[in-house]
Amino acid sequence: MKLKGREIFKGRAIGRLLVLDEAFSFLGGVDPKTGLLTVASGREGENVENRILVFPYGKGSTVGSYTIMDLKKNGHLPAAIVNVQAETIVATGAVMAGVPMIDSIDISLLRDGDRAVVIGDGLDMMDLVEKRVVTCVLRRKGKMLILKRSQKVGTNKGKWAAVSGFIERGERPEETALKEIVEETGMTTARLEGRAETLRIRDGIYVWSIYPFLFEVGDEEARLDWEHTECAWVDPAELEGYDTVPGFRKVLDVLGL
Amino acid sequence: MQLTPEEQAMLAGKEGRAKRKAMELLVALGAIYGADRLIPITSAHLSGVSYKTIGEGGIDFLEEMAADGRVTVPTTLNPMGMDGERWKEMGVDEHFAQRQMHIISLYEKMGVEVNCTCTPYLLTNRPKVGDHIAWAESSALSFANSVLGARTNREGGPGALAAAITGRTPNYGLHLDQNRKATHVVEVDKDITKDEWSLVGHAVGRKLGACIPFFRGLGSDVNGLKSLGAAMAAAGSVAMFMVEKVTPDQPESLEGLPVVKITRQDIEDTVRRLRTGTKPDLIAIGCPHLSEREMKELAGFLDGKKKKGDVEVWFCTSKGIWLRCPKERAVLERFGKVLCDTCMVVAPIEVGHKVTASDSAKACSYLPGLCSQKVFCGSRRELMELIL
Structure with missing residues (x-):
């Protein structure tokens, strides 16, 4: 799957990711003589050479730009740099040393050792498969409908979720949403109330791209199909007592519930 | 960022490798900070001079740039790692001295004025009110913004060199009117003298971080202001401050701004800390x-x-x-x-x-x-x- 970011310094690179969870300073964070990360980086002993180095953003002294040049001199440059938010010190060093660099990437989707290609403004994650789904929260008088997934479904058996389903090729997410509401609940009065930006969640080799929707529904009964065994109308605060699918809370958050 | 045909030619390498690298750097910085275009500058001041800080990697970069790069605006240089004549008395060794002088010769080759100082504004490089400039050296750029009324962001050494070579800098941050507004009012106790302004600067920088403080009734002593700005930049990345009746950019209104007082206690705490x-x-x-x-x-x-x-x-x-x-x-x-x-x-x-x-x-x-x-x-x- 391809993740689109922003090009900071052009170039192509292929390599395995080295993912640091915290802000990183090249000065003091890596030994330019060996390319090995120091204890200050939180990942002592890993070598940056030929890795696609991933971290949220740079920090520390401006001398860090020159540390990247030192890595170049000693032949230990990373293959590329990927940030959430680029800043001056690392970007300057990347341009000086000619290291491809992109930012605006959601690095929570990336794992150490993933194979990837940096090209232009994007990161091509060679081994990851994207699964696009809609999640539709149905609301009535302040309560929302949750459904218990049956044993016949492919994923998250027995867990509680909102109406959801895969977005088929060529389908627009809102079409999928309306179709799934009818299939899974039989309701026909759903009115689109809100939607939120796509959420992405890493799960093994899969990345779930979740398109969240909020619908208001009228006073009609839910008629379940084979995908669910139970349903309940709950207040968002009552969710604690239910075993919900991964990322469900996040979906409610982005929908403002 | 929108580039003119001339700038695109530089980026494509039609005016040599140094200009190409310089444009690549400016384009990257412009992207990060959302600049709409490049603007012409009237001067540059560079950091990244001491062999101690830039090392062999820095020399590689300067050699690459000096191969065909020349500055196109008046450009001055920050202090180096030794006195050019008295380095032995300073305890500097032969190898360091040699590499240091090599760095200076590379800057000289690019047309940079090689008197090395963090106070170029006291000598030959004194921008005027409203001039767009690209200065590294946090204390100098703070003085230029705050006392001289010129306009510069906090440049790194390579970014300032790239600006000097192309004669341009990305248009964002402190180059724009809307970002040159006071964020805080600072009142300094009357019993604090100008000899202590450096400590005041440290206290303000630590308390407020990156901000634009407006100093009420401080005074206009140039030496005091140079120390104040230097300390604030070091402690809090402050790139610009305003002094009542001194700074060319004066706030239109102070309404609603938080007021911070610096007292004798703050001065004593700062000394104790340092x-x-x-x-x-x-x-x-x-x-x-x-x-x-x-x-x-x-x-x-x-x-x-x-x-x-x-x-x-x-x-x-x-x-x-x-x-x-x-x-x-x-x-x-x-x-x-x-x-x-x-x-x-x-x-x-x-x-x-x-x-x-x-x-x-x-x-x-x-x-x-x-x-x-x-x-x-x-x-x-x-x-x-x-x-x-």
């Missing part, structure tokens, strides 16, 4: 570099007195001021060395010294990390009394 050593083996004055008036004041105070003990003393200044002050130098040389083109922060003082005394809150902030020093922070008078 003071990590007791018996200095080096006393270093001149961060930022001493001005002509400071040289005169120091010489006036020390003239006729005798030095006690053998602690090393440095008075750091620029070549330009050094040349203007032969009489003062003669007095000061009886107490220590009057050094040019360098300072206690960028010289390799850790080779020969363990505890350094300074009256500069900026130097006191950097000496522990950059020079492995314990620090004795005191007023200029206090430091002089240590040797009398």
